[in-house]
Amino acid sequence: MTDLDLSALWVSVQLATTTVLVLLLVGTPLAWWxxxxxxxxxxxxxxxxxxxxxxxxxxxxxxxxxxxxxxxPFGQLMQLNLAFTFTGLVIASVFYSMPFVIQPLQGAFEATGTAPLEAAWSLRASQWDAFLTVISPIALRGYISAIVLGFAHTMGEFGVVLMVGGSIPGQTRVLSTTVFEHVEAMEYGQAHALSAVLLIFSFVVLLAVYILNRRFPIHAS
Amino acid sequence: MSRLVAQFDVRYPTFHLHLDLDIPASGITVLFGPSGSGKTTLLRCLAGLERAPHGFMQFGETVWQDETTGRYLPLQTRPIGYVFQEPRLFPHYNVRSNLLYGYNRIRRDMRRIAIDQVVEILGIGPLLERRTHRLSGGEQQRVAIGRALLTSPSLLLLDEPLASLDIQRKQEILPFIHRLHHELAIPVIYVSHAISEILQLADRVVLLKDGSLVGVGTLNEMLTSLQFRGSFGSHRVGAVLDAKIIGHEPQYGLTQLDFSGQRLFVPLQPSAIGESVRVHVLSSDVSLVIGRSHSPTSVLNVLEATVQEIREISQSSVEVLLDIGAPLIAGITRKSLVTLGIKPGDSVFAHIKTVALNEEVTD
Structure with a gap:
């Protein structure tokens, strides 16, 4: 793999991580609502x-x-051009991957219900305390699904990246666009290497999640 | 004596809770009524799980809610323990961590109830390190009660804690509720629609129907009142006596009780001398004699009583309300009444054939 390939991999990982973190912060209250x-x-x-x-x-x-x-409207408001920047990519990815984070969380919160929350309140826990110590552990599977799906979906993003980010090396050139460019340039060897990285990475992450879920199941009361 | 005062007016799509309650903040008060009468809603309003838009509530000296001034203490800040119909244990914690959840969240100097004490009363010592899903329904509910107690509440609210359990598990928990009330002296409000639970636990009954208050009184006031007792099942006319165990006669299979200086024999009890037991005496098991009979009788339980009131029940039968230091009802025929010639104020002897104890939980 060339340095360019490695930098594309690094941008992809940064993008996916940032997107998932933003989505967890925004998505938790939205999914709860x-x-x-x-x-x-x-x-x-x-x-x-x-x-x-x-x-x-x-x-x-x-x-x-x-x-x-x-x-x-956003550019006018902020006096800022975010098109073709990493920040712009993060904003785009947040929208693009939103359902993959919100839906598992919403499902988990619906399954958890308000019963454990009421129990925690009656045991003197504040809202935050109850959420952190009772709701989020019970909804842990939902969180794991949300993180994995959000991360993987952002890693695999292609169309949105191309439109919003272009393919600026080190900034907005991500794994998927790099594979595309290698294929266009007939560099099948490099396309193979990068694709294999993504394939193996995705498989290992999903495998780890399924093993963890099996090993540490959350039992309903 | 400190009191619990509550006024709530809250409308739901199909239901209107509208009542004004004022009861002593002591003993075990059972909220009783058919399904949909508002028992659970009332309990949730008392706890602060629901906020009645027109509401007032005062416990002892402290006002918890007063909507005229906008005062409302959120659930977290009320010194209550709440036990739900389902145990609602936290599945990601073991039993010990569940018990300590509330305990760790109250101020150190507010901890009046110790972990060892709760573990002992509820008999959950062997369960402490277990995961909650490995417990039986009865064990889970005991842990839930323990968890609530460990917040050292000033008021314990129980919402049909036995409803989801089978008969055997119910009998396993009832004595614990009785014990914790006696040993920890916490006022208890207990929602139930099971008559047997009321007979075993209640000091006081709040009768609800369609979201309104129908009647409030001590258990015996309610059981012996012509107006209210129909709510407790017509086949169970009678009264309860809280008596103290003063001796066992294992050779006869009997236990001797003391009630206001009078003796009562009941089938042999497992409880120790000095402990109190509650007996339920049905009116059909009580017959009356004028003067103490000198000829031997097979009836062991003969109590001195004063006639208080004679009630017409049907053409052939009457009920005699007696005072033996507590109320007692004798169901006799009208012919017997004429033969005895008794009237209010007369002294009689009440013969009690059988005494029901530890009522089977069948309803």
């Missing part, structure tokens, strides 16, 4: 969150590119 609200807005929000699953990545990428560019 979706799991417990009786608001009539809920189906609309759920549909919005799920959009990236059905939308072609190029369409999503196109809109985000417009929004983040110097003439887009």
């Amino acid at each position: 979706l799991a417990h609200t009786r608001s009539p807005l809920r189906p609309a929000v759920e549909a919005l969150v799920a959009l990236p699953i059905v939308l072609p990545p190029t369409v999503l990428g196109f809109y985000i590119l417009i929004a983040l560019g110097p003439h887009g």
Whole structure:
């Protein structure tokens, strides 16, 4: 693998990690709200969150590119051009991978219900305390699924990256776009090496998750 | 004596809780009524799990809720212990960590109840290191009670803690609830729709129907009241006596009890001398005699009583409400009443054929 390939791998890992962290912070309250609200807005929000699953990545990428560019609403507001930057890629990936983090968390929160929370409150736990010590451990499987799916989905992102980030080495050139470029340049050997890295990495991560889930199951009370 | 005062008015789509409650903050109070009468909702309002938009609640000297001033103590800050219908143990902790969850969250100087004490009363010593899903339903519920107790609550709220258990498990837990109340002196509010649980536990009954208060009184006031006793099942007319064990006669299979200086024999009890037991005397098991009979009788239990009231029940039968230091009801025929010629104020002797103890939990 060349230095360029390694830097693309590094950008991909950074992008996926940042995206998952942002999504966990934003997604936890949103998933909690979706799991417990009786608001009539809920189906609309759920549909919005799920959009990236059905939308072609190029369409999503196109809109985000417009929004983040110097003439887009976000660019105007912040006096900033985020198109073709790493930050722009993170913002795009957050939207792109959102359903893969929100949906497992929402499912886990729905399964957990409010019963353990009420029990924790009655035992003098504050809201935060109850969430950290009772809800998140019980929803642990949901978190593991969310992290793995969010990470893997961001690692495999291609269409959105191409639209929003282009392929600037060291900044926005990620693994998937590098594989594409190797193939276009007929460098099958390098494409093979990079693809194998991604393949083996994905398999090992998923395997670890399934083994952990089997070894440490969370039992419903 | 300190009191618990509560006024709640809260509407749900299908249900309207609307009541005004004022009871002593002591003993075991059972909230009783059919399904959908508002027992659990009332308990949740008392705890702070639900906030009644028009509500007032005061426990002893402290106001927990007063919507006219907007005062509302959140659940976390109320000195209560709450036991839900389901144990709701935390599955990621073992039994010990579950027990300590609340204990670790209260101030050190507020810890009046020790872990060893709770473990001993509830008999959960051998379970401490176990995972919660390895426990039986009854064991889980005992741990849940222990967990609530270890917050050293000033008020213990129990929402049908036995509802999800089979008869055997119920009988396993009832004595513990009785014991913890007596040994820890915490006022208990207990939701139930099981008559047997009331007969065994209640000092006081709050009768609810359709979200409203129907009646409040001591267990015997409610059991002997013509107005309320229908709610407890017509086949169970009678009264309860809390008596003390003063001796065992194993050769006869009997235990001797003391009640206000009078003696009662019951089938041999496992409890030690000095402990108190509650007996339930049905009106159909009580007959009346004027003057102490000098001829031998097979009836062991003869109690001195004063006639308080004579109630017409049907054309052929009447009930005589007696005072023996506690209420007692004798169901006799109208013909017998005429033969005896008794009237309120008269002294009689009540013969009690059988005495029910440790009532089977069948309902």
